[in-house]
Amino acid sequence: MSTLLLIVIATAALCAGFAVIYTLAKRMDNYGIVDIAWSYAFGALALFYALAAPGWLPRRLLIATIVVLWSLRLGTHLYIRVIGHHPEEDGRYQEMRKRWADGFAGKMFVFYQQQAVSVVILGLPFLLIARNSASGFHPLEIAGAVLWLIAILGESTADAQLKAFKKNPANKGKVCDVGLWHFSRHPNYFFEWGVWVAYFLFACASPWGWLSVICPAAMLYLLLRVTGIPMTEEQSLRSRGDAYRRYQHTTSAFIPWFPKKS
Numbered sequence: 001m002s003t004l005l006l007i008v009i010a011t012a013a014l015c016a017g018f019a020v021i022y023t024l025a026k027r028m029d030n031y032g033i034v035d036i037a038w039s040y041a042f043g044a045l046a047l048f049y050a051l052a053a054p055g056w057l058p059r060r061l062l063i064a065t066i067v068v069l070w071s072l073r074l075g076t077h078l079y080i081r082v083i084g085h086h087p088e089e090d091g092r093y094q095e096m097r098k099r100w101a102d103g104f105a106g107k108m109f110v111f112y113q114q115q116a117v118s119v120v121i122l123g124l125p126f127l128l129i130a131r132n133s134a135s136g137f138h139p140l141e142i143a144g145a146v147l148w149l150i151a152i153l154g155e156s157t158a159d160a161q162l163k164a165f166k167k168n169p170a171n172k173g174k175v176c177d178v179g180l181w182h183f184s185r186h187p188n189y190f191f192e193w194g195v196w197v198a199y200f201l202f203a204c205a206s207p208w209g210w211l212s213v214i215c216p217a218a219m220l221y222l223l224l225r226v227t228g229i230p231m232t233e234e235q236s237l238r239s240r241g242d243a244y245r246r247y248q249h250t251t252s253a254f255i256p257w258f259p260k261k262s
Contacts, residue, residue: 001052006127009052010045011120017041017075018116020067022109031108032090038115046130053130059137063129063202066148068194073152073235079158091235092227103224122219125212132151132206137199140163144202151194154180154207158187175247185247189223190254229253 020035046067069256083091100107129141161179165171180187196216202208223230238245250259 001054003127003131004025006049006052007120010048010123011117013048014041014116014119015113018112019109022112025112028086030086030089031080031093031096031242034112034115035090036075036082038119040071041116041119042126043068043121045119046071047125049130054245055130055132056135059132059141062137062141062145063126066145067126067199070148072242073156074192091238092231094219095231095234101209104200109247122215123232125209126200127211128203128206128212132209134206138205140205141202144198144200144204147201148195148198152192152199154191154194154262155188158191160166162188173240173243175236175243176249177247180256181251182259184250185229185253186229187249187256188221189228190256193219193223207244224254 018034018037018041025031025033042125046064048065052059061170067191095191096108096111097104135196161181165176165178165181184190193216198217200209200216202213203212231246233244250261
């Protein structure tokens with residue numbers, strides 16, 4: 001099956017799937033479930049490429065395995081968070097309702113379709129890796145797998161620390177600044193970006209793999225400038241006020257580093 005055909009099939013299937021998710025979200029009146037679907041979609045895409053692409057089988061199995069594990073971990077983490085707060089919608093989507101009040105339903109449908117397309121674009125390294133027919137693992141692929149493991153452990157640790165902090169009633173309304181959160185305001189985003197750097201590094205051993213640099217670059221832009229840090233910090237400032245402003249003053253926004261003295 002040609003590369004173009006694989007991309008066309010993946011795009012059509014994901015757009016259809018996200019249209020179904022949109023219908024479900026509209027019925028639930030909770031559009032935050034798109035984050036769950038987006039996370040799980042990468043695992044499905046990687047499995048599709050692993051089954052349909054003609055590359056060396058062990059390589060296809062490895063990339064599919066690590067993507068599915070990451071996808072299931074992130075998707076399940078978000079599922080527990082989103083469904084646990086339902087019917088209350090994530091603050092980011094509440095804000096989108098206000099900004100898109102005029103023609104909200106249509107704009108949100110387009111947003112869902114954009115999420116489907118983003119999965120295909122960001123999934124480029126999975127396709128290039130799965131099409132690589134060279135036998136044996138390249139050192140770059142081994143390095144990518146090691147970096148992936150470090151990043152996934154870091155992200156899981158950050159998520160667990162935040163969950164434990166919020167679970168303690170004594171911390172209600174307070175800013176989480178323990179563990180990895182002592183060194184970064186968004187360690188989960190930092191390690192999430194590390195996962196995408198790992199996919200790029202892995203892909204660099206495959207023909208045209210360097211093209212997938214667009215993936216960690218796009219993810220970094222989204223995290224730093226669009227739906228990641230900006231929207232999360234807006235919500236934190238609304239809910240925690242001056243306490244969060246002090247946290248912003250002392251703690252690195254993204255890359256873990258020693259905090260400044262207040």
